[in-house]
Amino acid sequence: MMRFMLLFSRQGKLRLQKWFTSMSEREKKKIIRDMTTMVLARQPRSCNFMQWKDLKIVYKRYASLYFCLGVESQENELLALEIIHRYVELLDKYFGNVCELDIIFNFEKAYFILDEFLMGGEIQETSKQIVNRSIEASDMLQEDDISEWYEVELFG
Amino acid sequence: MSPSVPLQEMIRAIRSARTQCEERGVIQRECAAIRAQFRQADNGGRSHNLAKLLYVHMLGYPAHFGQMECVRMIASPRYSEKRVGYLGAMMLLDEKQDASLLITNSIKNDLSNSNQYIQSLALCTLACMGSAEMCRDLAPEIDRLLRASNSYIKKKAALCAVHIVRKVHDLGELFTKAARSLLTEKNHGVVHGAVVLITELCERNSETLERFRKTVPDLVQIMKGLVISGYSPDHDVAGISDPFLQVRILRLLRILGRNNEAASDAMNDLLAQVATNTDSTKTVGNAVLYETVLTVLDIKSESGLRVLAVNILGRFLLNNDRNIRYIAMTSLQKIVGTDHNAVQRHRGTIVDCLKDQDASVKRRALELSLALVSASNIRSMMKELLSFLSSCPPELRSQTASGIFNAAERYAPSQRWHIDTILHVLTTAGGDVRDETVPNLIQLITNTSELHCYTVHKLYRALLSDISQQPLVQVACWCIGEYGDLLLTGECQETEPVQVTEDYVLDVLETVLQSHMSSPSTRGFALTATMKLSTRITENVDRIRSIVSIYGSCIDVELQQRAVEYNALFKKYDHMSILDIFPELFLDKVYSVKLSFAYNNNVQSAGLSPPLCGVSQVCDLLDLLGGSEQPLQPSPALGSAAPPIPVSAPNTVGGDLLDLLGGLEPTPITPGLTFTYTHNELQKQETGRLTVTLTASNSTESDIRGFTLQAAVPKSVQLHMKAPSGDSLPARGTAKVTQMVVLNNPNKVV
Numbered sequence: 011m012m013r014f015m016l017l018f019s020r021q022g023k024l025r026l027q028k029w030f031t032s033m034s035e036r037e038k039k040k041i042i043r044d045m046t047t048m049v050l051a052r053q054p055r056s057c058n059f060m061q062w063k064d065l066k067i068v069y070k071r072y073a074s075l076y077f078c079l080g081v082e083s084q085e086n087e088l089l090a091l092e093i094i095h096r097y098v099e100l101l102d103k104y105f106g107n108v109c110e111l112d113i114i115f116n117f118e119k120a121y122f123i124l125d126e127f128l129m130g131g132e133i134q135e136t137s138k139q140i141v142n143r144s145i146e147a148s149d150m151l152q153e154d155d156i157s158e159w160y161e162v163e164l165f166g
Numbered sequence: 167m168s169p170s171v172p173l174q175e176m177i178r179a180i181r182s183a184r185t186q187c188e189e190r191g192v193i194q195r196e197c198a199a200i201r202a203q204f205r206q207a208d209n210g211g212r213s214h215n216l217a218k219l220l221y222v223h224m225l226g227y228p229a230h231f232g233q234m235e236c237v238r239m240i241a242s243p244r245y246s247e248k249r250v251g252y253l254g255a256m257m258l259l260d261e262k263q264d265a266s267l268l269i270t271n272s273i274k275n276d277l278s279n280s281n282q283y284i285q286s287l288a289l290c291t292l293a294c295m296g297s298a299e300m301c302r303d304l305a306p307e308i309d310r311l312l313r314a315s316n317s318y319i320k321k322k323a324a325l326c327a328v329h330i331v332r333k334v335h336d337l338g339e340l341f342t343k344a345a346r347s348l349l350t351e352k353n354h355g356v357v358h359g360a361v362v363l364i365t366e367l368c369e370r371n372s373e374t375l376e377r378f379r380k381t382v383p384d385l386v387q388i389m390k391g392l393v394i395s396g397y398s399p400d401h402d403v404a405g406i407s408d409p410f411l412q413v414r415i416l417r418l419l420r421i422l423g424r425n426n427e428a429a430s431d432a433m434n435d436l437l438a439q440v441a442t443n444t445d446s447t448k449t450v451g452n453a454v455l456y457e458t459v460l461t462v463l464d465i466k467s468e469s470g471l472r473v474l475a476v477n478i479l480g481r482f483l484l485n486n487d488r489n490i491r492y493i494a495m496t497s498l499q500k501i502v503g504t505d506h507n508a509v510q511r512h513r514g515t516i517v518d519c520l521k522d523q524d525a526s527v528k529r530r531a532l533e534l535s536l537a538l539v540s541a542s543n544i545r546s547m548m549k550e551l552l553s554f555l556s557s558c559p560p561e562l563r564s565q566t567a568s569g570i571f572n573a574a575e576r577y578a579p580s581q582r583w584h585i586d587t588i589l590h591v592l593t594t595a596g597g598d599v600r601d602e603t604v605p606n607l608i609q610l611i612t613n614t615s616e617l618h619c620y621t622v623h624k625l626y627r628a629l630l631s632d633i634s635q636q637p638l639v640q641v642a643c644w645c646i647g648e649y650g651d652l653l654l655t656g657e658c659q660e661t662e663p664v665q666v667t668e669d670y671v672l673d674v675l676e677t678v679l680q681s682h683m684s685s686p687s688t689r690g691f692a693l694t695a696t697m698k699l700s701t702r703i704t705e706n707v708d709r710i711r712s713i714v715s716i717y718g719s720c721i722d723v724e725l726q727q728r729a730v731e732y733n734a735l736f737k738k739y740d741h742m743s744i745l746d747i748f749p750e751l752f753l754d755k756v757y758s759v760k761l762s763f764a765y766n767n768n769v770q771s772a773g774l775s776p777p778l779c780g781v782s783q784v785c786d787l788l789d790l791l792g793g794s795e796q797p798l799q800p801s802p803a804l805g806s807a808a809p810p811i812p813v814s815a816p817n818t819v820g821g822d823l824l825d826l827l828g829g830l831e832p833t834p835i836t837p838g839l840t841f842t843y844t845h846n847e848l849q850k851q852e853t854g855r856l857t858v859t860l861t862a863s864n865s866t867e868s869d870i871r872g873f874t875l876q877a878a879v880p881k882s883v884q885l886h887m888k889a890p891s892g893d894s895l896p897a898r899g900t901a902k903v904t905q906m907v908v909l910n911n912p913n914k915v916v
Contacts, residue, residue, distance in 0.1 A: 024224060032260045032295065039226070056524040057488040086460075087493055088453035089413050092403065114181075115174050117224065118217050121253055130293035130329040132362050134321060135355040136410045137400045144318070148249070148283050155245040156210075 011131030012085070012093075013065060014041065015124070016078040017113065022046040025075065025113050026120055030131035045078050059087045070094050074110050096138070097127060103142055122148065172214040177221060193222055204235050212239060213250040220250075220257055233258050233265045240272045245284065248276070252287045261297030270300050277307045282318055285311075289322040293329040301330040305337050312344040317353040324348060324359030328366050338367050342374060349384055354401055354408055357388065361414045368421050379422050382429050386436045389415050393440055404448045416440075416457040423465030430466040437462055441474055452482070452490055456497070463501055476501070476508045483515045488524050495519065495530035502537045513538050517547070520554045525561075532562060536569040544577040548587060556594050564598040567591050571603065581614040582660070585621055589638075593628055596635025604637050608644055612748050620660040622649040627664070629674055634683045640691045643678060646671060647695025648747055651702040668703045672696065676713060686722050693717060693725060697732045701745045711736055858907045877907060884910040 017026035024042060033041075048060060049069045060067040062080070068090040069078040077094045081087070098108075100123050105112040113120050126141045126148075128134060135141050176196055183189035196218060203215045216235055223229035236258055239251030259266045269291075276288035289311075292304060308330060311323040324345070331338045341363060348360035368375040392407045392415075401408035419437075423430040440458045445451040455478055462475040482494035495516065502509045516538065519531035532554070539547045548570070555566050570591055578584035588607055592599065611621050625642035633639050646653065650671055656663050678684055678692040693714070700710045714736070717729035735744070879885045890905035 024226075027224065029260075030294070032262065032297075034262065053523065055488075057492045057526040059489060059492055060526055061529075084417075086413055086417075086453055086457050088449055088456055088489065089410065091489070092409065092450055092453060096403075115177055117221060118170075118173075118250065118253060122249070125253075125290050129290055129322060129325045132325055132328060133358060133410050134325055136358055136408050137354060139400055140355065144283075144286075151281070151283055152246045152249060 011082055012090075012128070013080045013082065013131065015080075015128075016042060016045055016076075017120075018042075018046055018049075018076050018078070019110060020050070020074050020076070022050060025110065026117060026124075028121070028124055028128075030128075041080075045080070049076050049078055058091060066090075068094070072098055075113070093128075093133065097124065099138060100127060100141055103138070104145060170214050170217055172211060173217045173221065176218050180221075180225070193225070193227055197222060197227070201231060204231070212242075213247050216250045216254050220254055223257060229258060233263060237265055237268045237272075240269050240276075245281075248284060248287060252291045255291055256294045260295050261300075266295065266297060267299070270303055273300070274304060274307065277304065277311065282316065285315075285319055286322055289319070289326045293322075293326045296326075296329060296333065298333045301333045301337065305330055305334075305340055309340055309344060312341065312348065317351065317356050320348065320351070321353070321355035321359040324356065324363050328359075328363050331363075331366050331370065335370055338370055338374065342367060342377070346378075346381065349381060349388075354411055358411050358414060361385075361411070361418050365414070365418045365421060368418070375422070379426065379429050382419065382422055382432050385415050385419055385422075386433055389419075389436055389440070393436075393443060404450045405445050406450045406454060409450045409454050412440075412454050413457045416454070416461050420461040420464050423461070425466070427466055433461075433465070434468060434471060437467070438471055438474065441471075441478060446481075449487075449489070456482075456493055459497060463497070463505075472505070473508070476505060480512050480515075483512055483519075488522070488527055491519060491522075492524075492527050492530055495527070495534050499530070499534050499537065502534065506538075509534075510538060510540075513543070513547075517550050520550060525559055528558065529562060532558075532566060532569070536573065539573040539577065541577045544573065544579060545583075548573070552587070552590055552594070555591065560598075563595045564600070567595050567599045567603075571599075571606075581610075582617055582620070585610065585614065585617060586624075589624055589628065592635060592638040592641070593632070596638045599637050604640050607637075607641050611641075611645060612648075617660070618649045619652045619658045621645060622653050623658050623661050623664060626653055626666075626671075626674070629678070633678055633681055636685050636688050639678055639684065639688050643675065643688070643691040643695040646675065647691075647698035650695075650699045654703065668699075668706045669709075671699070671703075672706060672709055672713075675699075679713070679717075686724060689722070689725055690728060693728055693732075697728075697735075698745045700736075858909065859904060861904050879909065886910070 012030055014030060015026070015028045016024065018024050024046075027038070027042065029038065044062065045067065048062065048067070052060075052069075058068055058070055060069075064083060065080045066083060066085065066087055067078060067080055068087050069076055070091060071077075077098070079090050079094060081090050101108045101113070101120065104119070104123055105116070123141070123145055126135065126144050135144075179196075180189055180192050183192050200215050200219050203211065212235075216232060216239060219229050219232040219235075223232075232254060236251050236254035239247045240255060242248060242251065255266075255269055259269070273288045273292055276284050279285050279288075289308075292300065292308075296304070308323050308326050311319055312327060315323070327341045327345075331341065345360055345363045345367065348356055348363075351357055351360070364378055364381070368378055389412065392412055395407055398407055401411075403409050406412070419429075419433050423433055437458055441455065441462070444454050444458070446455055459475045459478050462471050467475075479494045479497055482490045483498075485491060485494075498509050498512070498516070513535075516531055516534050519527055520535060522528055522531065535547065535551065539551075551566065551570050551573075555563065555570065558566055570587065574584050574587045578587070588603075588610070592603075592607075611618070614621075622645045625638075625645045628638060629642040629646075652658075653664065653666060653671060654668060656665050675692050675696045679689055679696070684692070696710055696713055700707050703710075711733075714729050714732045717725050718733055720726045720729060877885060877887065886908040888906040888908070
């Protein structure tokens with residue numbers, strides 16, 4: 011299973027953190043520090059896999075963002091790269107040519123998309139279209155909900 | 167979906183802060199506003215407020231005051247608030263917080279909601295942060311959802327079940343039946359979830375594993391469908407149909423086929439098909455191939471398939487992509503023990519990877535190269551490894567050094583090569599070697615007596631050029647101390663001799679003593695070496711005396727003690743045979759108990775009454791347990807004979823400080839007293855416990871009374887001495903004294 015997924019910028023600022031196991035705040039902060047230092051220190055064209063304690067770290071850089079996945083030792087690293095790529099594709103489809111600013115200003119939506127793709131450290135849905143459709147439907151539900159509230163408030 | 171304006175405004179405000187201080191100020195103001203809002207009654211902006219708080223939390227600021235708000239929002243009937251509430255629960259609450267229990271009820275209600283998106287929120291949160299109690303409470307609900315709902319919910323329920331099984335192992339029983347039936351579904355998401363669930367159940371419980379072996383044909387069928395089927399736009403990734411599912415199924419097949427002939431046979435064809443048909447130009451294809459190779463190597467596959475798998479790994483090794491090379495080496499590492507010859511074929515490529523720029527690849531290549539060293543390729547491999555050592559990154563140095571030492575020990579073609587290799591490592595990476603290297607090297611040098619001259623010359627030259635590498639300096643000092651006379655003769659067969667005088671040698675040792683780079687133990691070595699030279703050189707003994715006496719007031723206690731004792735030796739004795747050359751040492755590396763029966767000579771005997779002084783005693787460093795190949799070397803040793811012995815033997819007043827290492831030949835030092843030791847070889851090897859029986863007999867004319875045996879052992883060995891049968895040895899061997907000694911080496915320390 012995957013233990014965590016982190017997104018951070020070239021300067022080491024965290025943009026998204028998803029933890030699939032229960033950990034204390036201190037441990038989380040330590041992991042974030044370690045990951046940012048380790049990944050940012052890597053040379054441009056180096057191998058995307060690293061060993062850290064008993065976990066394998068798979069990372070990939072997309073434009074100005076580093077996607078970092080910590081997986082257990084029996085996982086397939088190449089598939090982990092594919093998981094990262096699939097997530098980026100989903101973000102791209104949703105935001106339309108996604109860039110780091112989209113993820114900064116709409117972080118809660120990035121989480122919602124992640125929650126439709128991964129769950130409990132495993133892949134939930136292998137089809138891009140189904141994930142996209144679920145997100146759209148949830149968003150519509152949220153819209154309806156908000157407009158309902160406005161109606162109630164404005165018109166009593 | 168329309169963006170949350172208040173949230174975006176806040177984010178903009180925070181980002182425009184120019185300093186850390188300014189940012190903190192903005193955040194404090196925002197948090198205060200949020201707290202105020204939380205206390206107010208229900209308003210439309212609740213979800214925005216919580217979202218703001220979550221952003222602040224992500225920046226690293228404390229946000230615990232939002233926990234109760236999360237609980238409230240989860241209970242709200244509105245979807246927008248639920249959504250953010252559950253997100254907040256996943257980020258702020260974990261099972262260690264008390265507030266997490268409060269949401270159990272909400273989750274329970276939402277699991278039975280008519281809207282599937284609300285159900286999915288609850289499932290997601292449970293799978294993310296559900297504690298053991300929550301899991302126990304809600305497991306029946308999850309089971310119900312696994313059976314009777316639409317595929318959207320089923321796939322989520324499956325993963326939720328996986329989480330529950332991980333938290334509470336016993337609940338696995340509950341989900342077994344449902345998991346089985348889910349395999350037959352059409353929806354890929356559901357099948358994937360089912361495969362993950364079955365994998366988890368099988369890994370935890372071997373009975374469940376047995377039961378699920380029956381599913382192998384079904385799994386093979388599904389896989390075949392994926393591999394052969396045409397283009398399916400829904401699941402296609404670069405020409406491979408649903409690689410995520412394929413990889414998961416392969417992993418499950420691996421677990422089911424392990425150690426089971428029947429299951430392995432059933433999947434043989436499929437694996438061969440996947441291995442040959444999968445397109446390996448893109449990462450996806452390689453991911454599937456990689457998983458296939460791992461499966462083939464782990465189950466009881468037929469040899470043809472194994473060869474195919476190893477060949478695929480060989481192809482990966484030649485791939486341009488670093489990632490592929492890395493994983494190829496990782497896999498080869500796993501099988502280097504079992505399929506050694508197959509891996510040897512790729513040795514050249516692996517050794518080339520040592521020169522790769524990437525640190526991860528280098529590390530893997532190093533481990534694999536060390537595993538591939540054998541007697542036939544030791545020379546060429548060692549050349550590569552030594553050149554790697556001089557250019558490798560610092561974090562890999564000590565691993566390389568110890569790997570080289572192990573390989574050299576096991577496969578050294580000649581002693582001289584072995585010594586050269588170790589010296590090379592010490593000069594290149596002396597700071598990174600382990601502590602036991604120094605004694606091991608000393609032992610090696612001692613035992614190759616024909617190379618003493620060569621070794622001391624090499625070490626002397628190394629010392630002249632660099633005294634910063636402590637292990638090297640220590641060994642060099644020791645060597646010069648032992649074999650300094652060979653250095654001074656100016657002759658050497660194997661290498662060019664140095665023309666030095668005694669002064670030069672002493673200069674070198676003094677430099678080491680005084681250098682600030684030398685550690686205290688190195689100084690100890692240097693001092694002892696200087697002392698030893700006093701017996702080997704003729705002219706500068708006074709200089710040595712003065713050096714030694716200076717250190718008599720050294721601030722380091724160890725050095726001071728040594729210097730004072732050496733001073734005492736100078737004063738009392740003309741010839742110090744204590745400083746003679748060491749004989750051969752036998753140390754069994756794999757398992758040995760180095761037993762030293764060292765006895766204190768009665769230098770103090772000068773104070774005892776004359777009858778006692780007669781017995782000259784031997785101090786002997788014994789190696790009782792010379793190792794499985796070497797025969798037992800019995801050596802006599804004496805107990806301290808304390809009581810008066812009627813003596814007719816000549817009186818050696820002031821007795822010699824006898825050779826500490828007088829040799830291991832069983833020469834009876836004192837006429838008459840003989841000792842024999844017996845032990846059980848087999849017992850020693852099996853249990854790490856050795857029982858030694860000591861038998862002493864006295865063939866002199868007179869009785870010996872008050873005979874006692876004393877023994878000393880290193881800390882890692884435990885010593886139990888049983889009671890002796892007696893303490894007097896009557897004359898002329900009429901009776902013997904026996905004593906049992908049990909030595910226990912529980913940690914098998916060398």
